[in-house]
Amino acid sequence: MTRRLASLILCGSVAVLGSACATKSFVQKQVSATESKLTQQMTATETNLTERAALQETKLRETADRAGESRQAIDVADQRLNGLDLRVGEVGARASSARDAEARLSQRLASRNRHRLLDARFVYFDSGQTEIRSQDVDELEYVAKALRADPNAILELQGFADSRGSDRYNRELARERVEAVMRYLVQRHGIELRQLGAIPMGKVALGAGEKASPEALAKARRVDIRLLAPWSSWEDAQSQIDPTAPEQTVTVIPAPQGPATISALPVQAEPTQPPQAARIDAPALGRLPEFLKTITPKDLGGEQ
Known part of the structure; x- marks a missing residue:
């Protein structure tokens, strides 16, 4: 009996040990699979x-x-x-x-019809004569040179006679003197007629209380020469002469609307010595045509 019990216990132990070994192997397999x-x-x-x-x-x-x-x-x-x-x-x-x-x-x-007075010159005549005197040739040479230098410049000529003689005779004499000046400029220097404007003024009446002295009569026998240039031409000439020069007060000469009169003449204290401030030197007048030739349509805002 005792032996049977010991055998059963031994078998049970073996079974338990076998089961434990089987479980450990299974666990190891499961862990390996999971890993x-x-x-x-x-x-x-x-x-x-x-x-x-x-x-x-x-x-x-x-x-x-x-x-x-x-x-x-x-x-x-x-x-x-x-x-x-x-x-x-x-x-x-x-x-x-x-x-x-x-x-x-x-x-x-x-401003194409506005002109500026550049200079004023005077040519005097002997009593009753219309011929250009030799001492006045320089005056005409000067204005001829100025007209050739600026084709847009014009001359305003006014002929006078002294107070002696009839009005008709003096008007005719003044006309012939103006024509003599124009003839000289056209024939000697080829000045175009469009640059010349002339009017015979007749005799110069003496002022109140003034006597007909030889000096007064000699100053009356003359042709007044007024050199005018369009305003734009004068500005171009001034810029060529001295661009840095200060602006000066100038006199605008409007285009004449009717016959000139004696009251329209400039008052001169001494006709033989006109003011020098308005005079432009000859070299400047000579350079003006060259400057005008350099102006192109592009400078005026157009296309070439």
């Missing part, structure tokens, strides 16, 4: 993360490339805008120059 699954999952996850990181890096590179291209496009657009700004500035400057030229041209057109 393998975890390792596979971790490897797959790591691979997935690596792939996603590589994809994100590729996308970042593409984005950086696109950003660089955008910056280049922006730089190109900025350069184009700068070029357009420069062109707009040039167009604005040209438009401003065109407006200035148009304003100058309009002013010239508006």
Whole structure:
């Protein structure tokens, strides 16, 4: 009985030990399988993360490339805008120059009939005579040179006689004296008739209380020569003479609207010595045609 019980206990122990060994082996297998699954999952996850990181890096590179291209496009657009700004500035400057030229041209057109007195000269005659005296030739040479220098300049001639004789005789004598001056300028120097304007004024009446002295009569026997130039021509001549010279007060001579009268004559204290301030030197008059030739339609706002 005792032996049977010991055998049963021994068999039970063996069975328990066998079962325990089987359970440990099973557990070890399960742990190994779980570790393998975890390792596979971790490897797959790591691979997935690596792939996603590589994809994100590729996308970042593409984005950086696109950003660089955008910056280049922006730089190109900025350069184009700068070029357009420069062109707009040039167009604005040209438009401003065109407006200035148009304003100058309009002013010239508006002032085309306005003339300025450049100089006044006098040619005297002997009593009852119409011939040019030798001592007065220099005066005519001077005005002829001025007319040749500026084709737009004109002469205003007024003929006078002294108070002796009838009015008809003195008007005829004054006309012949004016014609003698015109004939000299046309025949000797080829001056165009369009540059000459003449009117015989007749006799010069003596003032109240003035006596007919030889000196007074000699001063009355004359032709007044007024050298006039268009306002624009005078401005061009002044700019050629001295661009830095201060502006001077000038007298505007409007285009004559009717016959001249004695009251319209300039008052001169001494006819033989006209004012020198209005006189332009001969070299300046000589340079004026060359300057006028340099003016182009573009300077006046037009197209060449």
